[in-house]
Amino acid sequence: MLLNLLLVLEIIVSLALVAVVLLQRSEGGALGMGGGPGGFMTARGAGDLLTRTTWILGALFFILALTLTIISGKQRGASSVVDRLNIDAINPNTLNKNPPQPPAGTAQPANPNAAPAPLQAPTPTVHNPFLGQEAPQPAPVQPAAPAPAPAK
Template sequence: MLLGILLTIHIIVCICLIAVVLMQRSEGGALGMGGGPSGFMSARGAGDLLTRITWILGSIFFIISLALTLLSGRQGASDSVVDRMKVEAIDPNKLNQPAQPAPTDPNAAPPPLSAPTPQVRNPFTGDAEGAPAAPAPTNP
């Protein structure tokens, strides 16, 4: 229940953070670089407001991300992977045994056909592998 609520808040914060970052100017100087007295309605004041909102939403984003990680880790930590495996049911005598062939049924469909094996050629002579090698050229 708590994870669902936190995840919903997290998604809302993510969408708001994306919107605030996209509203900022792309000329740089954001995130509190520089400063000075400025009014709220000036371009500089609007930039400062968006910068503060970005910092606040970014902080909330990281805090909720950390909380979600910790809570989901504790929820899944109740069972170990080894505890979930049924180790007692494994018979060590059957582990390295070859696979038993399936019983043949005369009414069963025939196995699927496979593609023919490609003929491999020697890259130096161009002859098929297994064919007699061509005599080497002689220089007069």
């Protein structure tokens, strides 16, 4: 409940801070609200008020942000995500009891307990064209067999 109240206050303070910053006189004076000689406030007085208000709202914003962080951290506790997983209760013998089945239509190996054949990387070849060594010729590509004609 307190966290929600502080969050609403943080949003209100941030909106007020945005409004006060936009009301201040910019370097070019485009958004400034300084009064002229006929205004109810002088330009210096309006600048001092807006500057002071900006400092107060900025300080409130940071204090509320720190308070929200501290309170939410205490509500969650000091445990990490890994501590909450309860890994000690997992029995490693039951993890791979039912291995995933391959999709239907794929060829099953003759011996399901046999390990798959390891992949063999091609032998690297190094050639230096500056020493007159020729680049190895790539193996010719065998054309694929034509597709069978559709039955009519």
